[in-house]
Amino acid sequence: MGSCKDQEKEHVLLRVRVHVQGPIIVGAGPSGLAVAACLSEHKVPFVILERSNCIASLWQNKTYDRLKLHLPKHFCELPLKGFPNTFPKYPSKYQFISYMESYAEHFNIHPKFNQMVQCAEFDKGSKLWVVRTLEFEYVSHWLVVATGENAEPFVPKIPGMGLFRGPIAHTSVYKSGSGYASQRVLVIGCGNSGMEVSLDLCRHHATPYMVARNTVHVLPREMFGFSTFGIAMTLHKWLPLKLVDKILLLATNFILGNTNHYGIKRPKTGPIELKLVTGKTPVLDVGQLAQIKCGNIKVMEGVKEITRHGAKFVNGQEKEFDAIILATGYKSNVPTWLKGCDFFTEDGMPKTPFPNGWKGDDGLYTVGFTRRGLQGTSCDAIKIAEDIAEQWRTVISGIVTGPDI
Ligand SMILES: Cc1cc2nc3c(=O)[nH]c(=O)nc-3n(C[C@H](O)[C@H](O)[C@H](O)COP(=O)(O)OP(=O)(O)OC[C@H]3O[C@@H](n4cnc5c(N)ncnc54)[C@H](O)[C@@H]3O)c2cc1C
Numbered sequence: 001m002g003s004c005k006d007q008e009k010e011h012v013l014l015r016v017r018v019h020v021q022g023p024i025i026v027g028a029g030p031s032g033l034a035v036a037a038c039l040s041e042h043k044v045p046f047v048i049l050e051r052s053n054c055i056a057s058l059w060q061n062k063t064y065d066r067l068k069l070h071l072p073k074h075f076c077e078l079p080l081k082g083f084p085n086t087f088p089k090y091p092s093k094y095q096f097i098s099y100m101e102s103y104a105e106h107f108n109i110h111p112k113f114n115q116m117v118q119c120a121e122f123d124k125g126s127k128l129w130v131v132r133t134l135e136f137e138y139v140s141h142w143l144v145v146a147t148g149e150n151a152e153p154f155v156p157k158i159p160g161m162g163l164f165r166g167p168i169a170h171t172s173v174y175k176s177g178s179g180y181a182s183q184r185v186l187v188i189g190c191g192n193s194g195m196e197v198s199l200d201l202c203r204h205h206a207t208p209y210m211v212a213r214n215t216v217h218v219l220p221r222e223m224f225g226f227s228t229f230g231i232a233m234t235l236h237k238w239l240p241l242k243l244v245d246k247i248l249l250l251a252t253n254f255i256l257g258n259t260n261h262y263g264i265k266r267p268k269t270g271p272i273e274l275k276l277v278t279g280k281t282p283v284l285d286v287g288q289l290a291q292i293k294c295g296n297i298k299v300m301e302g303v304k305e306i307t308r309h310g311a312k313f314v315n316g317q318e319k320e321f322d323a324i325i326l327a328t329g330y331k332s333n334v335p336t337w338l339k340g341c342d343f344f345t346e347d348g349m350p351k352t353p354f355p356n357g358w359k360g361d362d363g364l365y366t367v368g369f370t371r372r373g374l375q376g377t378s379c380d381a382i383k384i385a386e387d388i389a390e391q392w393r394t395v396i397s398g399i400v401t402g403p404d405i
Contacts, residue, residue: 003339004119004132015137021045023142023365023388024131026120028055028111030100031368031377032146034078037107038385041080044392047140048109049133051116055109056100058150059093062172066200067093070192070284072227076374079382081106090221117147121339122362129363142363142388145338149279149349149369150330158188160306168324171197177204183322184209186311188303190216190264192281194327195288198297209319210292212264213302217271217282218289219248220255228284232272245270256285262292263299279371332369358383 022039025032028050039046054060068090069076073083076096081103087095103109120131120143129143153170161168171193177200187198190212198208219228228248235244248271259266267274271282291297302314310320332348343360344350350357354370358380365384370376 004121004130015132015135017137017139018047020047020138020140022047022140022392023144023363024049024129024138024140025144025146026117026131027146027148027368028052028104028109028113029058029146029148029368030056030078030374031148031381032111032144033100033104033107033109034377034381035144035146035365035367035384036109037078037080037103038381039388040107040109042385042389042392044385044389046144047138048111049115049117049131049138050111050113053113055104055111056097058148059097059100062153063093064171064174064193064197064200065093065176066196068286069096070221070281071229071373075227075229077378078103078374079378089227117337119337119339122341122364127362140363141391142365144365144367144384145334145369146367147333149332149371151333151348152331153326154329154331155326156188156328158303158306163308164306164324165308166321166323168326170326170328172330174325177201177206180204180206180323182206184320186300186303186319186321186324187211187327188324189327189329190214190283190299191327191329192283193329195283196286197325197327199286199288199291202291202296207296207298209298209300209321211300211303211313215265215267216280217266217274218256218259218264218285219252219271219282221284221286223251223255236272241273241276242270245272248272256289257293259289262289263301264292275371355379359387 022045025035025046025048028048032048033055036046036048072089073087073091077083083091083099115133118132120129123130128139128141131138131143153172155170174197180201181204184207185201187194187208187210190210194210198210201208222228223231232244232248235247274280275282288297292299300313304312304314312318334344334348335346338344343364350366350369354372354376357366357369359365367380367384368377370380
């Protein structure tokens with residue numbers, strides 16, 4: 001993983017050193033805020049460093065207008081303060097952002113904005129975490145990594161991409177299909193973002209061609225009036241995972257039909273098992289499949305190469321497009337800034353899987369890397385705050401003033 005010195009050897013920067021009371025939390029998304037709220041309850045001070053100029057920046061800056069929570073709100077609540085009762089079952093992104101803002105206000109959370117962490121490292125001599133931004137060097141006994149599984153857009157290398165004459169945009173900058181009316185748009189990727197962007201393009205009178213190179217589970221968002229995810233979680237209390245998946249797929253075939261017929265191939269592993277093992281989220285249908293069935297969203301096989309005016313596909317077809325949208329997902333950025341620590345994989349995920357990946361050595365914590373969305377965040381945040389609070393109380397009460405803290 002290298003060290004901060006390697007990263008900075010060419011720049012001799014003078015930074016102001018700030019000794020932080022309590023932990024340093026990197027990231028003011030839902031995960032960072034959840035840890036901060038739980039720490040507040042325990043009366044533990046903290047500092048949050050956030051690279052952008054607002055809280056929940058992924059939701060505020062990198063999501064499309066039509067986005068709603070994929071799961072019912074009670075599965076997406078942060079600890080200690082739920083959604084307002086007036087919110088619908090599936091809050092819009094704007095409602096989610098307002099929930100985040102009132103959450104931060106309620107717990108008096110004031111992140112330090114425009115503080116992009118460039119490097120963080122544990123100093124064995126002082127037993128402190130040293131966290132560097134452009135101008136400051138923050139030091140603390142504890143570091144909470146809350147930069148998210150979706151910190152940077154993932155852009156695959158596709159042959160010929162530099163040749164294309166039209167615009168190529170990642171979904172992180174896509175807001176709505178209003179600028180694409182009457183255009184033929186190649187949407188690369190068939191996860192929740194790819195499917196929902198394709199649906200949005202349809203509703204704005206564009207013609208989306210969605211590339212479904214990989215297998216994917218499409219499930220109805222609800223079955224018989226109940227959330228599919230909720231049904232799965234309830235069944236899983238009594239039944240083994242494989243049986244739960246079988247029941248879900250049986251009901252899905254009954255409700256949606258066989259998605260293979262429309263070019264959407266199902267993985268061999270069931271939807272919930274796949275989610276828990278690999279983190280691959282099933283697509284929850286909010287109208288996309290109807291558009292696929294009637295041919296408004298055209299499903300294409302893998303792209304072989306991009307050309308000046310369109311793309312060639314692996315099945316030999318060639319088509320012209322006006323624009324390309326990359327619905328190719330996101331990646332963690334932890335390896336770019338957390339140095340000298342082997343707690344994370346090369347992909348920036350904790351090596352220890354859920355439910356034990358929240359705590360590392362020397363006062364290192366991670367929140368929001370469970371592949372379980374906001375539910376995983378809540379689970380981690382409560383444990384982290386309790387763990388740090390216990391150490392903090394020891395310091396404050398002066399019962400033990402050993403060299404460890
Ligand atoms: C389109 C979309 C829809 C989703 N819908 C749902 C849903 O319905 N339900 C659900 O549970 N999950 C959903 N998710 C997953 C979602 O990302 C998480 O649930 C949630 O945003 C995770 O919060 P987080 O705080 O862990 O990460 P993020 O929200 O990504 O927040 C991380 C923060 O860290 C900051 N940061 C990153 N690097 C640095 C750095 N080096 N220095 C300082 N700050 C840094 C970022 O700017 C960001 O503000 C969705 C994701 C996407 C992309």
